[in-house]
Each structure stands twice: as structure tokens, then as C-alpha cells.
Amino acid sequence: MFACIHSPGIAASGIAEEFSPRLETLDPATVVLDVSGLDRLLGPPEKIAAAIAARAGPRARIALAPNREAAIHAARGFPGLTVIRHGQEAALLGSLPVEVLTPPPELLDTLDRWGIRTFRDLAALPEVGVAERLGAEGVRLQKLARGESGRPPRLADPAPVFVESLELDHPIDLLEPLSFALSRLLNQLCARLEERALAALELRLTLRLETQAEHARSLRLPVPMRNPITFLKLLHLDLTAHPPGAPIVAIALAATPAKPRAIQDGLFLPPFPEPEKLELTLARIAALVGAGNVGSPQLVDTHRPGAFHLAEFRGAAPRPVPHNPAQLAFRVLRPPLPATVQPASGTPAFVSAHGIRGKVLAIAGPWRTSGDWWTTSPWARDDWDAALSDGALCRIYREHFSGQWFVEGRYD
Amino acid sequence: MVASLTHLLNPPTLRRQDFLGCSGLQFPRGALTEIYGPASSGRTSLLFSLLAEAARTPEELYVLVDTQDAFDPSSAAAAGVALHRLLWIRCQGNAEHALRVTDLLVQAGGFGLVALDLADTPPRTARRISLTSWYRLRRAVEPTRTLLVVLGQEPYARQCASLSLETQRDQIHWSGALLNCVRWRIAHKKPLGSACTLSFLPSH
Numbered sequence: 001m002f003a004c005i006h007s008p009g010i011a012a013s014g015i016a017e018e019f020s021p022r023l024e025t026l027d028p029a030t031v032v033l034d035v036s037g038l039d040r041l042l043g044p045p046e047k048i049a050a051a052i053a054a055r056a057g058p059r060a061r062i063a064l065a066p067n068r069e070a071a072i073h074a075a076r077g078f079p080g081l082t083v084i085r086h087g088q089e090a091a092l093l094g095s096l097p098v099e100v101l102t103p104p105p106e107l108l109d110t111l112d113r114w115g116i117r118t119f120r121d122l123a124a125l126p127e128v129g130v131a132e133r134l135g136a137e138g139v140r141l142q143k144l145a146r147g148e149s150g151r152p153p154r155l156a157d158p159a160p161v162f163v164e165s166l167e168l169d170h171p172i173d174l175l176e177p178l179s180f181a182l183s184r185l186l187n188q189l190c191a192r193l194e195e196r197a198l199a200a201l202e203l204r205l206t207l208r209l210e211t212q213a214e215h216a217r218s219l220r221l222p223v224p225m226r227n228p229i230t231f232l233k234l235l236h237l238d239l240t241a242h243p244p245g246a247p248i249v250a251i252a253l254a255a256t257p258a259k260p261r262a263i264q265d266g267l268f269l270p271p272f273p274e275p276e277k278l279e280l281t282l283a284r285i286a287a288l289v290g291a292g293n294v295g296s297p298q299l300v301d302t303h304r305p306g307a308f309h310l311a312e313f314r315g316a317a318p319r320p321v322p323h324n325p326a327q328l329a330f331r332v333l334r335p336p337l338p339a340t341v342q343p344a345s346g347t348p349a350f351v352s353a354h355g356i357r358g359k360v361l362a363i364a365g366p367w368r369t370s371g372d373w374w375t376t377s378p379w380a381r382d383d384w385d386a387a388l389s390d391g392a393l394c395r396i397y398r399e400h401f402s403g404q405w406f407v408e409g410r411y412d
Numbered sequence: 413m414v415a416s417l418t419h420l421l422n423p424p425t426l427r428r429q430d431f432l433g434c435s436g437l438q439f440p441r442g443a444l445t446e447i448y449g450p451a452s453s454g455r456t457s458l459l460f461s462l463l464a465e466a467a468r469t470p471e472e473l474y475v476l477v478d479t480q481d482a483f484d485p486s487s488a489a490a491a492g493v494a495l496h497r498l499l500w501i502r503c504q505g506n507a508e509h510a511l512r513v514t515d516l517l518v519q520a521g522g523f524g525l526v527a528l529d530l531a532d533t534p535p536r537t538a539r540r541i542s543l544t545s546w547y548r549l550r551r552a553v554e555p556t557r558t559l560l561v562v563l564g565q566e567p568y569a570r571q572c573a574s575l576s577l578e579t580q581r582d583q584i585h586w587s588g589a590l591l592n593c594v595r596w597r598i599a600h601k602k603p604l605g606s607a608c609t610l611s612f613l614p615s616h
Contacts, residue, residue: 272471273522281520285501285513293502297485297495308485313499326435327491328594328612329456331482331532362584364591385591385614387584393452393594409484411594411614412456412531 001045002068002153003035003052004075007060015056019048024068024153030075032068032153049081065089067149073100073119089147094120101141107134119145160196162255164189171210171247175239178248182235185253186228193257199224200255203231208250215244222314223275224258230276237283241291282313303371304379305408306332328411330395336406339396351388351396353407358388370400385411432525432559434458434465435610437598440574441557444550446602448564449579454596455531455563457491457612458579462561463525464492472524475499475517479510480532490615499523507537511545518552518560526553531563538568546572567601576602582609 003019005012012031016023022034035048042048045064053062063074065084070093074082077096084092096119098111110133116122122145130138164185172178182205193199201224207215217238225231261275273281286294295310339353348360365384372378380400387393393411398404430441439445439462447455463474474497476483481502489495503510507530514528530538546569553560562569567576582595591614599607 273473273520277520278522281516282499284516288512289501289503289506289509293504295500296498297483297488297500299485299489299495306484306486310500326457326461326610326612327487328614329460329491330484330487330615331456332484334481362586364586364589391450391452391581393581393584409482410452411591412452412454 001035001039001048001064001066002032002071003048003062003064004030004032004068004071005052005056005060005062006030006072006075007056010057010060012056012060015052015060018055019052022153022155024155026072030072032072034153034155035064045083045085046081049083053081065147067147068151068153069144069149070147073144076100084147090120090123090145093145093147094118094123098122098141098145101144103141104137107137107141110134160192160198160257162189162192162198162200162257163252164192164254165250165252167250168248171249173247175236175243178239178251179232179236181251182253183228183232185251186231186235189253189255190226190228190231193226193255196257197260198257199226199260200231201258202256203235204254204256205235206252206254207244207248208252209244209246210249211246213246215248217242222279223261225276225279226260227276230280233280234283237280237287241287303369305369305381305383306334330409331412332409333407336397336408339405339407341396341398341405348384348386348396348405351386351394351405351407356388356390356392356394356407358390358392360386361389362387366398383408430557432462432466434462436608437577439559439561441559442554443574444546444553444560444562444569444572445575445577446562446564446567446569446573447577447579448567450565451532453579453581454594454598454610454612455579456529457594457596458577458598458610459527459529459561459563460488460491460493461610462559463488463494463498463527466525466559467492467494467497469524473497473499473522474525475501475523475527477501477503477510477514477517477526477528479503479507479528479530480505482529482532487615505533507533507541511541514560515545515549515552518549518556518558521556521558523558525559525561527561527563529563530568531565533564535564535566538564538566541568543570543572546570550574573602576600 005016008029012029013025016031016033020033020035024032038048042051049062049064061075061079063071063082065071065074066086070084070089073093074084077100122142130142166181166185201221203219205217209215219234282294296313298309298311300307300309337353339351341348342350347363350359363384363386366382368382370380381397383395383397385395395408397406397408431438447458449455466472481504483500485495501513517526550572578599578601580597582597584594585592593611593613595609595611597607597609
């Protein structure tokens with residue numbers, strides 16, 4: 001048994017979802033739903049139609065029929081409630097005008113010239129003659145006019161929502177018991193993902209606190225994963241670093257689904273950290289040294305010395321790297337050490353700073369650089385490379401604006 | 413029936429060692445390598461050369477555990493280090509954290525090279541790292557293809573290192589007002605071997 005809701009101006013699909021998950025949306029105002037089995041819950045078709053009408057409002061047209069097309073035509077053609085039982089389709093639909101069938105304009109014109117105005121007129125025509133004169137489309141329309149079934153419904157497949165939640169009887173204020181609750185939710189979530197052959201790309205944890213406030217955390221994963229143990233460890237580390245401020249009374253866990261990654265490992269490929277293990281290791285390291293101290297260094301497009309950006313480490317895809325001749329490495333002192341420099345004939349002769357003290361044995365420079373003069377933090381300095389008597393080969397510089405000397409670092 | 417026990421008398425078969433060659437030196441994978449020497453003696457230049465050499469292997473990832481936050485991305489990039497494949501962990505002077513991070517990384521596995529930089533850590537602090545910790549790192553890295561490199565001012569890992577290299581500054585060449593070239597002397601301390609000199613050019 002199928003029902004059709006036709007209600008211009010109302011979102012019919014929202015109403016239909018309350019009665020059956022098996023529904024097909026024809027247009028925003030018309031929805032067909034399979035109501036087979038609802039009789040055990042609501043009773044005979046008249047009661048089902050009344051229940052839908054009560055929800056859809058007085059302006060909605062509701063029709064129940066043994067097949068999809070009959071229900072659609074009845075809902076579009078008759079006002080109010082219509083219930084068509086098995087075998088009554090042709091008789092009840094017979095009075096409807098052929099325009100309800102929405103035939104092509106040229107076909108409608110032909111039918112009009114023949115004097116065919118209603119379903120009954122069209123149904124009464126000889127089948128062979130209709131096929132010869134109107135073709136396949138004419139035969140299809142004649143079957144529909146007789147109340148016969150056309151095609152099976154194209155059921156809408158709603159996007160799955162992966163959310164698990166838990167209301168707690170007693171508030172939780174420790175991480176250990178929270179882990180047990182999270183473990184249960186994660187297992188359910190991962191099982192549901194597995195049923196649909198999906199994995200999670202993002203996990204969103206929302207904790208409702210006793211103070212009615214919400215503590216929300218989000219874990220963005222580098223690759224789709226579906227391992228509840230890894231998720232639990234990641235959430236545990238994240239909550240250790242960002243604990244909720246009050247006891248927890250409810251937990252909600254949502255996952256953003258994605259297709260699981262599929263890789264083909266090669267026998268001769270170099271070792272590569274497993275993404276799950278790498279993510280877990282990075283989370284542990286971030287908890288130890290701070291999230292801002294872990295990443296992949298990137299150079300910034302500026303001449304300002306020592307400028308860099310620490311990006312999230314994702315184990316980037318291979319890129320060609322220019323092979324340079326052996327270059328001298330530099331070790332930076334962060335922040336630069338303020339130094340006392342004694343000049344002799346315009347060049348530094350003695351350098352003294354915390355941990356560095358010596359006579360200048362050889363020196364190269366100065367190299368004058370400046371930049372960012374168009375911003376609020378301009379810089380200008382003179383750089384020198386100096387070999388000191390204590391064995392250090394360091395770079396010193398003098399700031400133009402302050403006149404202060406600094407040791408920037410050592411060559412090593 | 414008594415099974416033959418002669419196999420117990422035979423020495424265990426040594427597995428084929430994998431090496432990463434750099435500047436004429438052979439760095440064993442699955443082992444701990446120590447590079448030590450005073451400041452400005454070429455330890456970091458040698459490490460950058462090693463990272464640049466390792467960058468020629470596609471898809472390998474590297475880690476630098478930077479205890480004193482002294483890594484300079486500009487000079488590393490100039491030396492040919494693939495920054496996009498380098499995981500840089502800044503420990504803000506905490507040697508204990510650096511050791512724990514190294515342990516986590518070695519246990520996780522899959523990295524081509526893990527470098528623990530204790531070059532600017534005061535020797536008094538670095539000497540406190542117990543031999544057990546070094547032994548643990550050595551054991552963890554043994555079954556892998558990871559090359560574990562430790563930079564320091566002194567030999568801290570001692571007998572746990574498979575390769576120990578001592579660096580010294582040999583000569584600095586100045587060309588007028590320019591630093592032209594620096595030569596470092598690399599001495600094989602373990603296993604004992606001859607010393608070699610390597611020349612490095614400044615990037616500017």
C-alpha cells in the first residue's frame with residue numbers, strides 16, 4: 001500500500017519521514033511513501049490516511065492506493081482524503097481529467113482532438129489502436145489511466161548520520177570512568193561505520209557539563225580511520241590537554257564519514273609510519289612538548305632573518321629536492337643573545353655574551369639588510385661572521401634602530 | 413629420539429647491515445650513531461648532509477628532536493634538506509622531554525632517520541641520561557631501518573653507539589671580507605678508523 005502527500009507550500013518530505021523511511025520525493029510538494037505494515041500500528045488505510053492528514057494539515061491532499069501511480073494521481077486529482085482499495089483503481093480514478101497524467105503537449109493535443117477528456121475515456125480505447133497511433137508513451141498513459149502499476153518507487157537514500165550519545169545517571173568528574181563511556185560509544189560508532197564500509201575523517205565530542213555548559217572538542221584526522229582503540233587514545237590525550245571545567249552529565253560523539261583509504265604497499269618501498277600510529281605518536285608528543293612545537297618547518301617568503309612557519313606534519317607526498325653541495329649549517333640562538341661588542345677601527349674586536357666570550361680572530365662583513373619598513377615592525381641590521389678565540393664561529397649583528405648588538409647563532 | 417643441539421653451538425647469523433652513505437662515510441641503519449664535538453665543529457653540517465642525502469630516497473620521513481630549539485630551517489633548506497618531509501620537534505631546552513620524544517618516535521617506527529640534537533645541551537645535563545635509556549633506544553632501533561643519530565658535545569651513548577664520530581674544526585678560509593669555506597675534521601672513534609676532512613660552504 002502506498003500513500004501520497006500532495007501539499008503545495010508545505011515540505012511534504014518532512015511529514016512523510018515521520019511515517020515511513022521508504023519514501024520517494026517527486027517534487028517539494030509531492031511525496032510518495034510505502035505504508036505497508038503501518039496497518040499493524042495505526043489500523044486500516046482510512047486511519048492511516050487520517051493520521052497523515054492530521055499531521056499534514058487541512059490543505060494537504062492525501063491518497064492511499066495499492067500502487068504508487070494510483071496514489072499520486074488520486075492525491076493530485078482529488079481534494080482531501082482518498083482511499084483506493086485493491087481492484088477499485090480504474091473505477092475511482094476514471095473521473096479524473098487526463099491532464100493529471102501530465103502527458104506531453106502534442107499527445108494531450110491529440111487526445112483533445114479525439115474527445116478523450118478523462119481517465120475512463122482513455123482506459124476504454126483499444127490497446128492495439130493506442131499503440132499504433134500514440135506509441136509506447138500512449139500505452140504507458142493508458143495503463144496509468146486504468147490504475148495499473150508503472151514502475152517501482154525510487155526510494156530516497158538519506159545521508160547516514162553517525163552520532164552516538166549517552167546520558168549519564170551520575171556525573172563523571174574523572175577521565176578514567178569517562179574513558180569507559182567513550183569506549184562504548186566509539187565501539188558503536190565504528191561498528192556503524194563498518195556496516196556501511198566507511199571510516200571517520202573527523203570526530204566531534206560534545207560533553208554536557210553539570211553547569212549546563214558544553215565542552216566541545218574536535219579531532220581532525222589526517223586519513224580516514226576506523227579503529228576505536230586509536231580514537232580512544234586520541235580523545236584521552238586531547239581531554240588530558242583540554243579537560244572540561246565541570247563534571248560531565250551527557251556525552252555525544254559524532255563522526256564525519258569518509259571512504260576508507262586503500263593503499264597498495266610495495267615490497268621495495270622504504271618504511272613509512274602507519275597513519276594511525278603516527279597520529280597517535282604526534283598527539284602524545286604534542287601533549288608532552290606542546291602542540292605549537294611539533295610540525296614541519298616551512299620557509300616564509302620574506303627576507304627577515306630566521307622567519308619560518310611550523311605547519312602541521314602530514315608526511316607530504318614526495319617532491320623533488322635539489323641536491324646542493326655541502327652547505328654550512330647554522331644553529332640559531334632563540335632569542336638572540338644580547339652582546340657587548342668592543343669595536344676597533346670600525347669592526348668588532350671583542351665579543352662578550354652569555355656563554356660566548358672571545359677576541360675576534362677573523363671577521364667577515366658587514367652585510368646590511370633591512371625590510372618591513374612599510375609595516376609597524378620594520379627591521380634593519382648589519383651582520384658579521386666572526387671567528388672568536390674561544391673557538392666559536394658565530395654570526396653577530398647590530399640593530400640599526402636600537403644600536404644594540406646580538407649574537408644570532410653559531411655555524412656548526 | 414634426541415634432537416641435535418649443534419645449532420646452539422653455532423654463532424647467530426648476522427643480518428645484512430643497511431647503510432646510508434654520505435660524504436664518504438657509511439651510517440648504519442638500525443643502529444645508533446653518535447656525532448660529537450665542541451661548538452662550531454661541524455656536527456650540524458654533517459647532520460644536514462646526512463638529511464640531504466636521505467632526502468634522495470623517495471617517501472622516507474625524518475625527525476629532528478631539537479632539544480635547545482636551535483634548528484635553522486633556512487640553512488637546512490640551503491643544504492638540501494627536504495623540509496616537507498621533516499618533522500621538527502622543539503623541546504625548549506628540556507632534555508628529558510627530548511629523550512622521551514625520541515623513545516616514542518623510535519617505538520612508533522617507520523621513520524628513515526631520527527636525530528636527537530643535544531649539541532647545545534650542557535654536558536652536565538646530558539650526562540644524566542642513563543646508560544639504560546641509551547640501551548633502550550639502541551634495542552628499539554635495532555629491528556628497524558631507522559638511522560638514529562645523536563648530536564652532542566661529548567660521547568653520551570658510549571658503548572650503545574655503533575658508530576661514533578668526533579668532529580673538530582680544521583680550517584676556515586676567508587676571502588677578503590667573506591667567509592669562503594670551513595673544513596671540519598671527522599675522526600672515527602668507534603669503530604676506530606682514520607680521520608677525514610670535509611669542506612662546507614656558507615649558504616650566503
